[in-house]
Amino acid sequence: MTTTLKRPDGEGSVQVHQEAGLQIEEGALVIAVYGKGGIGKSTTSSNLSAAFSKLGKRVLQIGCDPKHDSTFTLTKQMVPTVIDILETVDFHTEELRPEDFVFEGFNGVQCVESGGPPAGTGCGGYVTGQTVKLLKEHHLLEDTDVVIFDVLGDVVCGGFAAPLQHADYCLIVTANDFDSIFAMNRIIAAIQAKAKNYKVRLGGVVANRSKDTDQIDRFNDRVGMRTMAHFPDLDAIRRSRLKKCTIFEMESTPEVEAVQNEYLRLAQSMLESVKPLEAEPLKDREIFDLLGFD
Numbered sequence: 031m032t033t034t035l036k037r038p039d040g041e042g043s044v045q046v047h048q049e050a051g052l053q054i055e056e057g058a059l060v061i062a063v064y065g066k067g068g069i070g071k072s073t074t075s076s077n078l079s080a081a082f083s084k085l086g087k088r089v090l091q092i093g094c095d096p097k098h099d100s101t102f103t104l105t106k107q108m109v110p111t112v113i114d115i116l117e118t119v120d121f122h123t124e125e126l127r128p129e130d131f132v133f134e135g136f137n138g139v140q141c142v143e144s145g146g147p148p149a150g151t152g153c154g155g156y157v158t159g160q161t162v163k164l165l166k167e168h169h170l171l172e173d174t175d176v177v178i179f180d181v182l183g184d185v186v187c188g189g190f191a192a193p194l195q196h197a198d199y200c201l202i203v204t205a206n207d208f209d210s211i212f213a214m215n216r217i218i219a220a221i222q223a224k225a226k227n228y229k230v231r232l233g234g235v236v237a238n239r240s241k242d243t244d245q246i247d248r249f250n251d252r253v254g255m256r257t258m259a260h261f262p263d264l265d266a267i268r269r270s271r272l273k274k275c276t277i278f279e280m281e282s283t284p285e286v287e288a289v290q291n292e293y294l295r296l297a298q299s300m301l302e303s304v305k306p307l308e309a310e311p312l313k314d315r316e317i318f319d320l321l322g323f324d
Contacts, residue, residue: 058171061233061300062179062193065203066213070238072100073271074203074261075180079104080276081290081297083137087175090165091139094158094193095182096146104135106274111145112161128168136276140174158192194224199233199304201258206240208321211249212314218253219311231306234258236296245321252320254309259296261289 063075072093079091093100098111112131119125135141144161158179165171179193194200200221204210214235224230235250237243237260250256261267266286270277277293280286312320 058174058177059300060177060179060197060199062181062197062200062230063203064181064200064217065236065238066205066210067182069203069205069210069213070261070267071182071203072180073103073267074201074236074238075100075178076103077277077289077293078297079139079176079178080136080278081293082176082178082301083139084278084294085297085301087297087301088173089139089176089178090171090174091135091141091178091180092158092161092193093141093143093180094146094190095143095180097182098143098145100180101133101135101141101143103271103274103276104139105133105141106135107133109133109141109143111143112164113145113157116160116164123164123167126164126168128170131164132170136279140170156192162196191220191224194221194230195228197230199231199300199306201233201236201300202255203236203238204246205238206242206245208245208317211245211321212317214249215253215311215317218255218309222309222311232309233300233304234307237261239263248320249317253312254307256307258299258304259292261292264289 061078063071063078065071075091079089082089091101091104096111098108102108110131115126115131116123131142133141142161142165144157146157171177177196179197181190181193200217202214202217204214218232221230221232232255234256235246235258237246237257239261240246241262243257243260246257264285266280266283266289267277270280273280277286277289
């Protein structure tokens with residue numbers, strides 16, 4: 031069940047509030063990955079999941095996009111979504127088995143696609159809540175070390191901010207361009223609003239598909255953010271998506287090894303008690319004035 035949140039959650043906020051008791055167990059590191067649409071969140075999430083698994087961690091990745099394409103490089107297929115599976119049993123969760131909606135991917139990473147309602151017909155936050163509820167009912171979160179939520183697009187409503195109610199940290203994927211950084215600023219505002227009532231905190235920035243990071247650096251310095259990892263616009267990453275595999279399954283080259291090592295470094299740094307950030311988002315006009323491109 032979801033209800034309107036009674037506590038303030040940002041000025042003018044009317045948010046989706048998850049059922050009491052649906053928090054993910056203490057002990058698991060829960061990361062929500064956000065960023066502008068098309069910026070590479072699923073690629074980042076899947077390769078980060080693979081990196082955590084390489085470090086010996088038990089990993090669960092939850093795709094929160096109705097397109098259900100978050101985990102295909104891990105599983106080599108487009109797996110059925112939780113919402114589709116629930117509809118087949120008329121939402122009687124007791125009729126489901128874990129193997130109906132959880133699929134094992136690369137190096138043992140457990141993969142779930144929450145799915146969502148058809149466009150314009152429902153709330154993605156509700157589906158996220160039902161997914162977590164289902165995982166808890168089947169005791170699938172008790173032996174998990176790392177949970178990664180891969181969330182679609184920009185934060186534009188309370189529903190798609192729902193994973194922030196479960197996360198310890200949010201990683202924001204961005205490129206070195208105005209649109210991506212503008213979206214990042216909005217996401218920072220959403221996280222700071224959620225942080226008033228939930229444990230989620232800012233983890234940092236993943237610079238993606240960018241040779242340079244000068245504009246990201248300028249923004250970070252102004253608002254109090256930090257770059258946790260940097261992935262240039264490399265053909266090896268693009269080809270891994272075409273091959274339906276993670277970067278860790280690509281033929282070894284110096285370029286591929288460099289990307290693998292950066293993902294492993296990012297995963298290790300997230301495990302070593304990342305210091306939460308207290309960034310302050312800018313006003314729209316301030317971003318426009320701050321980011322100058324020659």
